Amino acid sequence: MLKESNVVKFVDKASVMRPAYYIGLDHRAQTVILGIRGTQSIHDLITDLASHGEEEIFNEGNAHFGTAQAARWFFHNEVQTLRKCLQENMGYGLRIVGHSLGGATASLLAMMLHKRSVELLGIPPEQVAAVGIATPPCVSKSLAVECAGYVTTLALQQYDVIPRMSAAALERLRDEILLLDWMNAFKEEENRTGLLDMVASTLQAISSVQEAARRYAIYAKLPTPQNPKNQIMEKDESSKSEATKTVKEHEELYSPGILYHLCGRASMKDQHGDSAAQGCSLWLVNRDARFSRIVLTGSMLSDHKCDSHYYALRDVLKSLPRSERRSPLPSVRDNTLNDK
Template structure:
């Protein structure tokens, strides 16, 4: 067969593959992932809005005169903020964070903010990774996020140890959003591996809440630490579903059609069983909480429902073609909808 005949055949096969991919994508919605999950209880989901507001407060320069506080304020006591570090103090190794001693809830909290679109150092953390680059604790993790987590631990472990020892009944909680969610997820594993440096605090007193996290650890780690690490995802949020290398995502700002073509062929030709068998593949960490507030082919938002599970398959495997895929990543929306779910 001549080359002139092969080209139309190849084009036809490619078009059929793309059409199949688009058909499957348009039929796929966020509700498919969690439709068989259990409903989260009020007790286990109660801290989420509070931790969202605490993370939001990290964005403020002056907590006594906040600029972006939601109605009712952040609900935190500025006198209980023990430590805050900005980009100058973190040397660009990680985004800003703070340590908060919550006497009302018996909690020592370390909160890390999300990606700053204007900071090159945040992009450097996210892009510092290749598939299978870093083995850790019997699995694979995101290289840049692990380095940021280790930097925080080495910087603050003495402070955290002192707080834990002075407040023996308090929990130690790591919380973060987006980039910060990936950092605190791996920081939690580091802390569990080095409990002696935190005064041998019991595992049951350590918790992590990753709000809209990136895919940062292999499946075996995600399941093994599900009793400690919790991920919160609002409806169609793109980041926990982004399997494409983040470097390629940023390159797509220059050539989006190229990325879509690659994703199209990859999603069409790769069997889900093969994806699950790859030990290097990264996933959203821990136990998953999925806030569902929209229904297929229905207009508008509905009273949010929170589903939870520790799934092996359907762990936010596919991107959802939705106009809300980016807005659902915003922590202000996650805070509002999680509070609605709690009130409802």
């Protein structure tokens, strides 16, 4: 927890392609922190959904358009603030962190800064790192693997829907829904007819929500002399046909960096006030074996909450020797399964 006096900048209102954020100093860890908030406002939602047309990064792969634009905003607008903080606190490193949308933006920004950290920040590349909590798939596989040395992604449970959410995953989910024999599945429970209507609405929404988000993002941008309103409208019209293409044309996206999976349920108080016997463990997972499929469960949204991750990480830290508790993440130990 940072003291208020150690918060250098705090921006609590988001805009299109720019989440809310803060910049602070952790003197105990000798770290400058850029914390980027996850989805909270309609502007954040538009950034999440604006995946129409992946954006190339460093000519090495593709990235989710909305979060790439958000990362570029930070790159162009806050690098000087970060550099000043690092110059005033010699020997400090930079940690970019975020939850959900914030995690994706943090990871992409770290990729942009890593190779030019000496030039832009005055610190070596090994002092730049990003940690994303429940980061959605936002980069192609080549980028996800390339940044594993300095980007970490944490995902809670097996079924948090956001680390699984991508255009390709939505297409697979739609195919599963269309192929499922719903009437046979519900033949013993006749009170679920409303769910069938919901599924039909979901199928329709999947094909239209990204186009709505893209159009909103275009019109939300104010006209400038370099990009007058009529040019914006022309771009909108010229890209309408592309927006109708199936999501199967999108490249598969992955959560970036090294991927850790928080398994189990965080310890809670039972009805007698005693701690429950449950707890969480941390696993290193293979990105190809997990999170490629959306699984509909009762906990797929609650597993995404910040509080859920907080209590799960608290349990993991309690199980570690004190000497390891200050590290960014615990090392892979004997009770941690590689490539689960």
